[in-house]
Amino acid sequence: MTNYSLPRHIAIIMDGNGRWAKKRFLPRTLGHQAGVEAVRRVIRRSVERKIEVLSLFAFSSENWRRPPTEVNFLFELFLSALKRETVKLHEQNVRLRVIGEVSRFDDKLRQHILDAQAMTAKNTGMTLVIAANYGGQWDICEAIKKLAVDIEQQRLASHDITPERIAAHLAFADLPNPDLFIRTSGEQRISNFMLWQMAYTELYFTDVLWPDFNAEELDKAIDFFVGRERRFGYISEQLQVSHA
Numbered sequence: 001m002t003n004y005s006l007p008r009h010i011a012i013i014m015d016g017n018g019r020w021a022k023k024r025f026l027p028r029t030l031g032h033q034a035g036v037e038a039v040r041r042v043i044r045r046s047v048e049r050k051i052e053v054l055s056l057f058a059f060s061s062e063n064w065r066r067p068p069t070e071v072n073f074l075f076e077l078f079l080s081a082l083k084r085e086t087v088k089l090h091e092q093n094v095r096l097r098v099i100g101e102v103s104r105f106d107d108k109l110r111q112h113i114l115d116a117q118a119m120t121a122k123n124t125g126m127t128l129v130i131a132a133n134y135g136g137q138w139d140i141c142e143a144i145k146k147l148a149v150d151i152e153q154q155r156l157a158s159h160d161i162t163p164e165r166i167a168a169h170l171a172f173a174d175l176p177n178p179d180l181f182i183r184t185s186g187e188q189r190i191s192n193f194m195l196w197q198m199a200y201t202e203l204y205f206t207d208v209l210w211p212d213f214n215a216e217e218l219d220k221a222i223d224f225f226v227g228r229e230r231r232f233g234y235i236s237e238q239l240q241v242s243h244a
């Protein structure tokens with residue numbers, strides 16, 4: 001039995017900007033710039049395909065380790081994309097959410113994030129999640145801190161900690177878990193993306209470098225997903241009975 005429904009939530013590690021530039025003897029920054037075009041294409045296609053949630057990993061907790069000039073460039077690019085694209089997102093009825101440790105960003109970027117979220121908050125189309133200074137381990141750690149406060153203040157007993165209670169405190173608590181994960185550029189790792197939420201996500205890897213990713217490549221990934229049987233621990237025959 002295959003799965004005929006579309007993914008509700010697609011999560012993407014947009015990887016390969018640097019290699020795309022290197023192949024063309026260009027600075028890495030131009031690879032990141034070209035990556036923004038791919039972001040635009042993929043958002044548009046996801047809206048067309050009626051995807052409910054699209055999550056894009058823009059900057060990981062570990063990306064601070066990169067040379068400061070590249071880190072600064074990435075934040076400038078994020079700010080300019082927010083300034084330029086928010087109205088277009090709004091016109092597409094997209095709701096923007098930024099998740100991650102934003103407290104480390106400067107005031108100007110934080111304000112633009114708040115404004116963009118506020119402008120699009122009531123939109124009813126796709127939710128676009130930008131994971132910026134995000135790490136799956138950070139996310140789980142924050143959830144545990146909140147539970148620890150509940151225990152300290154005697155609102156919760158330690159034996160009442162359940163997977164559901166942990167999940168309820170994660171950054172994506174109100175969104176469905178990703179159904180389909182895509183990573184470009186040939187790397188086959190999770191790199192500290194949504195560790196908890198991806199427990200049952202279908203994983204799709206492609207050699208295409210992120211700046212070359214487009215609507216057709218997204219469709220290929222969705223086709224891959226549609227062909228998978230998701231068992232969630234059951235055996236195939238049980239699923240056939242329940243869908244008969």
Ligand code: IPE
Pocket residue numbers: 014015016017018019020058059063074185210
């Ligand atoms: C992804 O491309 C963009 C970010 C991590 C911000 P990379 O910059 O990782 O590109 P490669 O992996 O060096 O090719």
Ligand code: IPE
Pocket residue numbers: 013014015016057058059060063187189191
């Ligand atoms: C993961 O890509 C993070 C983002 C795309 C934002 P990296 O290129 O930083 O991952 P590693 O270091 O190769 O695992």
Ligand code: MG
Pocket residue numbers: 015016017
């Ligand atoms: Mg990379």
